[in-house]
Amino acid sequence: MHNDQREVVVKSLSRKTLSKQVEEQVIQLLVSGQLKPGDKLPTEMELLEKLEVSRPVLREALSSLESLGVIKRKTREGTFFSEKISSEPFSVMLALSIGRIKEIIEARMSLELGLVTLAAEKITDQQLELLRENIDKMKTADDSYPSYDREFHQIIALTVNNNVVAGMIDSLLIAFDKMSAEIQIRHPKTTIEHHEAIFSALQKRDPHAAFAAMYQHLDFVRQKILFEGDRLN
Structure with a gap:
């Protein structure tokens, strides 16, 4: 046997x-x-x-x-x-989460959808001007386009005047950028259109429209990153 x-x-x-x-x-x-x-x-x-x-x-x-x-x-x-x-344990959690792109995207969506509705209530004329300038710069940017994209979202995070939330979104954006750096296909035109819609909703101080515009943008980002990530693996 x-x-x-x-x-x-x-x-x-x-x-x-x-x-x-x-x-x-x-x-x-x-x-x-x-x-x-x-x-x-x-x-x-x-x-x-x-x-x-x-x-x-x-x-x-x-x-x-x-x-x-x-x-x-x-x-x-x-x-x-x-x-x-x-004082920023969130960065340690993110370091452990690197590579879990789906979870990072969902965390970013959860946080930013709430942020943008608060921003519609709190944003100042000066902060709106910063967003307008950011979009104008993005339209003429080449290699620096992703940095303006991140800055746009950081400006919105700062409008809520909450250091804890601002630190969380900053860490999320760093982690997100780190994981999406290998994605070669970019869509600056679509991103600018989405940012314009978000800006318009914030300018009107309309939290419902701001939520809808941000969801459209982040859902597009989610689908693009996950598709490209699967294609490269």
């Missing part, structure tokens, strides 16, 4: 997956309380030995955490956890 040995299939880990795991391990130093905001991380050599990964994978993970504002690298001093993390 012999054992029926079945073939076991194990999916190899991609470099992207390894980098994500390194990010999670570094953040765990903070979450577990071993290190605190502002503390210095172990040296690169120590991290390489403890994590057992290659230098390119480690550096890719650290660059990702730095772009999210979780860590700061200082020349000749080392790498430190940002001191602001204690």
